[in-house]
Amino acid sequence: MGALMTLDLPADSPLLGLPWIITFGPLGDLDEWEPVVCGPYERPHALALAEAVVAEEQLVAVVEPLLPALSPDEIRSEIAAAQVAAEDEARQVEGADLYGDFEDVIDEELDAAADEAGHGEPAEPPDEAEVRAGFTRIAALLTAK
Helix, strand or coil, X not given: CCEEEECCCCCCCHHHHCCXXXXXXXXXXXXXXXXXXXXXXXXXXXXXXXXXXXXXXCEXXXXXXXXXXXXXXXXXXXXXXXXXXXXXXXXXXXXCCCCCCHHHHHHHHHHHHHHHCCCCCCCCCCCHHXXXXXXXXXXXXXXXX
């Protein structure tokens, strides 16, 4: 069994409506090969496909949104926002009480995520027709921007 990583987003996040990609790579340092990037998919399809692959293989799958930026300035803006978020997170970690209730917070977050995701049961991967219909919706989304 492999590992699946993705963003933990609130239900109203605008990122949920973006196209998503899956990057598959080796789970450990023993294997060395170039990662394989698949997509774009709609988020539920990306998660289900990634789950289906890592359930049977010793791989890591990273499911993340594909940001359809149209200019270098938009890309720079996204990079700056990511850098600010990372700095904020680092400040929060530095200011955290090492002996606080961190475990309690993590347990609550994991329980909430499991409840939201259907108690951790793997989703059925979409069939080819569902994926192709998703491609059509993604194409419409990208050309409408």
